[in-house]
Amino acid sequence: MAERKRWFHSLLELPVRLLVKGTPIPERPVEEHLLDPEKPIVYLLKDDSHTDKVALARRCKALGLPDPFEPLQIDGREQSRVISVEKASRWLNSDDAGLPFRTQVLGILEAHRRSDELDVQIVPTGVYWGRAPGKEKPSLLAGLGDKSSPNWFRKMMLVLLLGRDSFIRFSKPVSLRQMADDFGINDRTAHRIVRVARVHFYRQRLMVTGPRLADRQAMFEQIVATPAMRKAIAEEVQAKSKSEEDARAEAIKYLDEIAANYSSNMIRVVDRIMTWLWNRIYRGIKVSNAEQVRSLAQSGHELVYVPCHRSHMDYLLLSYVLYYEGLVPPHIAAGVNLNFWPAGPLFRRGGAFFMRRSFRGNKLYSAVFREYLALLFQKGYSVEYFTEGGRSRTGRLLPPKTGMLAMTVQTLLRGGCDRPITLVPVYLGYEHVMEIGTYMKELKGKRKEKESAWQVLSAVRKLRNFGLGYVNFGKPISLTNFMNDKAPEWRDSINELEVQKPSWLTPTVNQLSQQVMREINNAGALNPINLCALSLLCAEQRSLSRKALEAQIALYLELIRQVPYHSQTTVPEEDAKALVSHAIELDKFSVVEDGIGEIISLEGKNAVLMTYYRNNIIHMFALPSLIASCVLRHRQLSEESLYRTVSEIYPMLKAELFMDWDEEGLKQQFAGQLNALENLGLITRKGELLQVPEHRSSKRNQLILLANIIQETLQRYTITLAQLTHNPGLERGQLESSSQKIAERLASLHGISAPEFFDKKVFSIFISSLREGGYMDEAEGPAKIKSLHQTISMLLATEVHQTIDEAVA
Incomplete structure (x- = not known):
């Protein structure tokens, strides 16, 4: 048997090396999952597949993980490093799999009885060939890859067709020592691990591929047959003197205008295009806090992504990142203005569903859209929408539009989703926004141009190096927990047949929208461009020597490190000197050598453009800037007087900049910022009074620049x-x-x-x-x-x- 496995391994190694990509999720599992290299590692696979093991072996080698084909020595005995939940389907479905999964697990557990120091880490590892979710009524051709444990012929076809689209998902390790201590070393514990493993792999596959796709026309018929739609159609008949058949046909017409037509094949094509696009125009994409989202998806949550809206790139960027984080791309609510040929049909097959700017005066359309959204939740599709409604032209978060959030809450009141609904705020940041020039023209009064194919081609033609993109996932908001806190009586309004609009709905949704925006800002990303913009726009003539610019950015970095704005906020690891060099390379600043040193400045149009990037992060420095302003203008004042001034102004800043601190949080931040400013020498104490540094001091100049932010x-x-x-x-x-x-x-x-x-x-x-x-x-x-x-x-x-x-x- 061992000879046969080695022969099979050698036979498969060459085609797997040539055909299989095996993208790891996460990218660095050892660091992210805190795998201990000093403890034994066993890989837990769903299927006992040689192909999966060979693909895993190649990826493990690159990641510095143990080779799955290398036997594990436990207590002087040789143990396979791979155990599988399901037996293999091999050679015309013959059954020659090894020991049952439970027997293998029990054998490793028994080894923990013999050695108190032994702690085997079991790493559940999913190998996925493609991302096709399958269909509720699959065709014969579609059924090729639509089987969870394919036989050898199916697996061969999957490798040939989908090897470049394969993913290897490493999950958090399970400590068998802890399992043994908590549940004992017996057959029941082994059975428990088997049961949990099966559920884990089921949920993981759902997380990676999403639920099976419904037939579009069958879905339309299902929606118009719901009690809420039957009532809406009856009201349309009565209000507009139509026949029921005409009203029903109009509802289906609206559905055809709205509904996505998701295609996994289109996602694969878009992946190729986006990989080329990102490599062409960006130097990379930095993703933060993704593990919490993967964990929620793995736990069976219905995820609703609510990102800020900076650019048309947002739709593509977030879906691309989620795809490579091992999550199914969401269905995306897009403005009907994007439904133009040829982009509209392509977006629709990529998961976009289209909505009109206003539902006012059209009750039937409103009912159709609400029922479609409820069906997405009911079937388990993740959803994405922008609470700002449109793209921000200034770089600040826009006041939220609450329509989509209200419909999400109403879905909860309908009992239309069995899974917990969780909102995931997402901060999207760029070192260059493609539409920045257009935004500035619109702010000066130019009419917004209608989206068209020519506009897209014109934008693509101008593509160049735009630096880095940033995707930071904010703190998830459990909708049930939020409702329990803000509207404890919400369960009394649950009604499966009626759309509920209780009196508490509007104020609660308003509070929810504000919390979403605050969590987006909490997950902000500092980068070289917005830090340089923040510094230069506060300087006289918008110019600083390179040395002064580096010193000011170093100050901002030190402030945010000493007193973090929020745990989800990300700060560059590079020093100020490296950040300035990076920003200069992007050709957004004027650099002049005057014989003494370099002067970096913003000139003309660039000064206006840079306000956009400064506004992305102004909320992070509003409080220290306000403190600096107070000390500078009053020259000297007590800490009590300073806090009184800050606390009087803060509610206005909190509303405008979506800041998150309550009264107690403000006190803590104020104390921390004041202490940091003292540590950095920007504020000094004379007895009980706070005062500014001496005139002509570099510290005083830094304090002035900080104060100018606000x-x-x-x-x-x-x-x-x-x-x-x-x-x-x-x-x-x-x-x-x-x-x-x-x-x-x-x-x-x-x-x-x-x-x-x-x-x-x-x-x-x-x-x-x-x-x-x-x-x-x-x-x-x-x-x-x-x-x-x-x-x-x-x-x-x-x-x-x-x-x-x-x-x-």
Whole structure:
């Protein structure tokens, strides 16, 4: 038998080397799963397949893991390093598999009885050939790879057709020592491991391929037959005097407009294209916190990805990353503006489903879309949608649109999903956004161009090196836990037949949307471009010597390392010098040698463009910047007075920048930031008073640059507050318009390049914050407005304050 296995191994090695890629998931399993190389490792496979073992052996060698064909010595006895749950289907389905799985596990467990120091690590390892989920009613041809334990002929065809699309998924190791200690060394424990292993591999396959695909037309018929759709069709008949047949046909027409037509073959083609594309335009993609998402998928959660929206690249980037993390690409809610030929049909086969910008006035369309989304959840497809609604033109997170979140909550109220629904916030960042030039034109008043094939071809033609892309998964939000906390009575509203709109739905969904946006910002990524932009845009003439720029970035890195913004935030490992060099290579900054050293600056259009990247991370430095502003303007003040000022302004910053700290969290962050600024020499103490470093000190200059980060935000606040102080009865619409006009004047007079400085939406957020904080109350409002105005205006430069006063008077 051993001779036969060695012969078979040798026979398979050459074709596997030539035909099989075997992408590992995760990329570095030893580090990510904390595998201990000093302890024995046994691989647990689903199938006793020679081909799988040979593919695994090649990948293990590259990863520094033990060879699965190398026998394991345990207590002086030779033990196979691979055990399999299922017997092999070999040579015309003959049964010549080795010992049953449970017997092998029990043998290794018994070895732990003989040695107290022994701790075998069992690593569940899935080998997947392709990612086709199969169909609910498979065709004869589709059935080729649609069997979980294929015989030798099927396996040969899978290797030939899908060898380049194979994945090897290493799961977290199971300690047999712990199993022995917890459950005993007996047949029941071995049986328990067998049962858990079968469930594990079932869930893992579902995680990798997704559920079986329904026939599209059969799915349409299933949707229009639901009680909610029958009711919606009846209402359409009554309201518009249509026949039931016509209303039903219109519902199916809407479904055809909306529904995805997912194809695993298209995903394979897109994988090839995207691999070429990323290699052409990006230097790489950095992915963080993915393991928590894989763990949720493995546990059977219904995943709803809610990323920020920077670019049309977002759709492709997230799906590409998920694909290589061993997760099935999600069904993606896309604007109907993207449903143009030829992109629309391609997107649809890649998992996109299309939605109109507004459902208002069309109850039938609204019902159809809601039922389609509920069916996706019911069948177990992961879903992706952008809560901002559209792409951010300024680099800031946009105020969330709550429609999709409301429908997700309503699915929970329908009891339409048996699995726990979990929202996964995702921060997407780029060192270059493809549409950045177009965004700036739109912010200056140019009308948004309609998407078209020519626009896509024009963008592709201009592709070049865009640096790095960043995909950071934020802290998942369990929908059930959130509802239990915010609306404990939600279970009373569960109704399988009716779409529920209880009184608590809107405020709860609003809170949920805010939490999603905060978690996206919590998972932000610092990178060379946004750090350079943050530094240079705060400098006079937007220029710094290279030495000063490196020192300022080093300061920001040290601040964020000493006082992390959040555990999900990522910080570059490189030092400031390397980050500046990387940023210069991307050709976004002007570099001039003047005989003393290099001067790095932002000129003309680039200064405007860089505000986009600065805005990606401004929330991370808003608090230390506010502290710096207070100390600089007051020259010296007590810590108590400083905190009082910060806590008065913070609620406005929290609403605008989607910051996450409550009152207690703010106190901790304030104390940490203040301590860090003292450690770094930017703030000193004289008795109980805080003060700034001496004049002409490099530390003082660094403090000024830090303070300037938040200055434009404080200027906008002062514009609105000054008007309310002079005219408390000003209506909201008029207040927003006049604030915008004054901001445009201030920008012209003081060289402010940020387009969002006079964005009416940003003023609207601030006014909403004032209303929520009681500043617009008729009784106490005027006094509170006056106090806040005095507090913030004290932090502005005299000339800026004078410009605002002249405009308001």
